[in-house]
Amino acid sequence: MVMLQRCILKRILQQFYPGNQESTKCLLSRFPTALLDGHGAVGHRSKSSLPDVVREQTLIAVKPDGVQRRLVGQIIQRFEQRGFKLVGLKMLQVSEDLLSQHYCEMRTKPFYPRLLHYMTSGPVVVMVWEGHKVVETSRMMVGHTNPAEAQAGTVRGDFSHHISRNVVHASDSLEGAQREIQLWFQRKELLNWDCCDQTNTYEA
Known part of the structure; x- marks a missing residue:
C-alpha cells in the first residue's frame, strides 16, 4: 500500500x-x-511525538451534581482553553465497587456512606487530560475542596456552594493520577494522538 x-x-x-x-x-x-499510510492524521490513533514531560496525564471527573446542572461543557471548555489535550472521555453510572477502590483511603471515614450515596445519585463524566504539568495546573483550576475557600475563577469557586457538592474531582498527584486512570479507563479507551497546534503550544 x-x-x-x-x-x-x-x-x-x-x-x-x-x-x-x-x-x-x-x-x-x-x-x-x-x-x-494514514497513521499521522489528526484524530487517528498514532504515537505522539511529544516528550514525556509534556505528556503528563490527569483524571478529571464531573460529579453527579455537575452533570445534573449541565456544567460538563463549561468544564471541558476551561481545560481546552488552557491548552490541554483530551485523550479519554466517557459517561457512566458508577458502581459502589469502583468507588470503593477510588476512595479506598476514605472507607473508614464517618462520611463515607454519604459520599457513596452522592456519587451514585446520577451519572458521572470522567476524562483524561494530557499536557505539561497538567496534574498541578488542574488542581489549581479546580480550586479548594471546600468551595467556601475556593478562589473566584476556579471551577469550585464559580460553580459550587457546599463541600458536599463540589462539582468535580481532580487527581492530586502524579502517582494518584496514574492509579485513577488505570482504575477508570482501559488502555484501549485512551487515544494517543498529535494535536494540530501542539508545536505552537509546547515547542520554542
Missing part, C-alpha cells in the same frame, strides 16, 4: 516539476511514511 501511494505521489510531483528528477526525489524523501 505504501509503495503504491509513493508511486501516485511521485506522478503528482512530476507534473509540478517536469524534467526535474532531483526535486521530485528530494520532496518524496521528505514525505512521512506514517502520513502516507
